[in-house]
Amino acid sequence: MYASIILPTYNERENLANCVEAVRQAMGPRTDWEIIVVDDNSPDGTWELAEQLGQQDPRVRLYRRIDRKGLSSAIVDGLAMAAGQRLLVTDADMQHDIRKIPDLLAALDTAEVSVGSRYVGGGGISDWPAHRRFASTMATRVCHLLLRVRVTDPMSGFFAIRRGIFERIAPQLNPRGYKILMEILHWHGKPERVAEIAYVFNPRRAGESKLSSGVIWDYGLSLLELASRRFISARFLKYGLVGVSGVGVQFLAFNLLWKHPLSESLALAAAIATAALSNYLINNIWTFHDRRHRGFGAMLKGLAWFLAISGSGAIINHAVSLDAKTWVLQVSSLTSEAALNVGMVVGIMFATAWNYLLNRSFTWSFQDKPE
Numbered sequence: 001m002y003a004s005i006i007l008p009t010y011n012e013r014e015n016l017a018n019c020v021e022a023v024r025q026a027m028g029p030r031t032d033w034e035i036i037v038v039d040d041n042s043p044d045g046t047w048e049l050a051e052q053l054g055q056q057d058p059r060v061r062l063y064r065r066i067d068r069k070g071l072s073s074a075i076v077d078g079l080a081m082a083a084g085q086r087l088l089v090t091d092a093d094m095q096h097d098i099r100k101i102p103d104l105l106a107a108l109d110t111a112e113v114s115v116g117s118r119y120v121g122g123g124g125i126s127d128w129p130a131h132r133r134f135a136s137t138m139a140t141r142v143c144h145l146l147l148r149v150r151v152t153d154p155m156s157g158f159f160a161i162r163r164g165i166f167e168r169i170a171p172q173l174n175p176r177g178y179k180i181l182m183e184i185l186h187w188h189g190k191p192e193r194v195a196e197i198a199y200v201f202n203p204r205r206a207g208e209s210k211l212s213s214g215v216i217w218d219y220g221l222s223l224l225e226l227a228s229r230r231f232i233s234a235r236f237l238k239y240g241l242v243g244v245s246g247v248g249v250q251f252l253a254f255n256l257l258w259k260h261p262l263s264e265s266l267a268l269a270a271a272i273a274t275a276a277l278s279n280y281l282i283n284n285i286w287t288f289h290d291r292r293h294r295g296f297g298a299m300l301k302g303l304a305w306f307l308a309i310s311g312s313g314a315i316i317n318h319a320v321s322l323d324a325k326t327w328v329l330q331v332s333s334l335t336s337e338a339a340l341n342v343g344m345v346v347g348i349m350f351a352t353a354w355n356y357l358l359n360r361s362f363t364w365s366f367q368d369k370p371e
């Protein structure tokens with residue numbers, strides 16, 4: 001099947017010709033492929049070289065972009081203009097193992113995405129200093145934690161994807177920094193359809209890496225963005241609204257009860273209990289409708305969980321509010337009272353997230369889902 005190989009370049013004049021030759025060798029007798037060089041108008045004239053290579057072999061195409069827009073966006077543009085049914089991305093500096101290109105492409109017989117990995121058996125990194133290894137491992141861990149992307153090397157710049165899959169997810173991509181594969185895997189969302197192929201990351205032969213602090217910053221932003229789009233789900237918003245309704249219920253109940261011959265303290269306790277009960281009931285029929293408890297027994301058990309989790313949330317709320325207050329006092333000139341107000345906002349935010357996550361996993365866990 002026709003394959004397109006995307007080579008993003010920025011100042012790779014000394015590497016590009018070797019890389020194109022290595023691709024040619026790797027593809028062997030096959031002729032059904034093209035190379036797309038996406039160059040951001042490199043000052044060293046990489047694009048001129050690419051043009052010459054294209055004159056010698058029309059399978060080498062060039063897209064010269066005039067303002068530098070970065071690696072991920074170069075990759076997306078290259079993928080978008082590719083003619084192949086199978087699309088592959090690799091660096092032009094030969095740090096990836098070009099000889100594995102046929103394996104990555106062949107993996108698409110069954111997989112929808114295939115990833116060159118440094119972290120599966122047989123893979124590795126030949127010459128990175130300890131700090132870059134550490135940074136890479138940390139970035140991978142955080143990605144696993146926040147995104148539920150399961151491949152061992154979501155930071156890889158060496159991967160292949162079926163054309164149809166790319167076309168489906170292309171509109172969602174926000175290509176920033178280096179981590180386009182992470183975005184692709186996130187939106188693809190089917191880890192069982194991703195294959196991994198081991199390779200060893202080579203030392204750079206010529207030129208320099210363009211990985212800068214800006215790239216790392218971009219990585220953090222991309223992660224937060226992707227993670228929050230998952231976290232700030234419709235369900236979480238519903239949960240938050242129910243919480244707000246609970247405030248109204250509590251005020252209303254307190255004012256109604258207090259006018260009767262109840263003591264202030266008793267009326268308050270009853271108002272809090274009413275609000276908690278109302279929150280539970282609304283969450284049960286609205287927020288967690290798909291997993292709702294039916295019948296007296298199931299609801300009583302659910303309410304018990306809900307109250308226990310709210311209690312733990314209250315403790316967290318208290319501790320975080322005080323911690324945040326101390327922190328605010330250190331970094332600002334606010335008064336102690338104002339700082340506590342800020343602290344309470346932080347405490348409420350933490351407690352809300354805590355309560356939501358626990359309720360989602362325990363009170364309304366999937367296992368209880370009635371079939």
Ligand code: GDD
Nearest residue numbers: 008009010040070071074091092093155156157209210211
């Ligand atoms: N068009 C374009 N525009 N290309 C760029 C740009 C840019 O702004 N920045 C970098 N490139 C090209 C480089 O010329 C090279 O071909 C490739 O993108 C990778 O850039 P490097 O600067 O060499 O990255 P690296 O070696 O530090 O990291 C690479 O390997 C890691 C391991 O797989 C990248 O591919 C990382 O994404 C990857 O994690």
Ligand code: MN
Nearest residue numbers: 091093095209
């Ligand atoms: Mn490199």
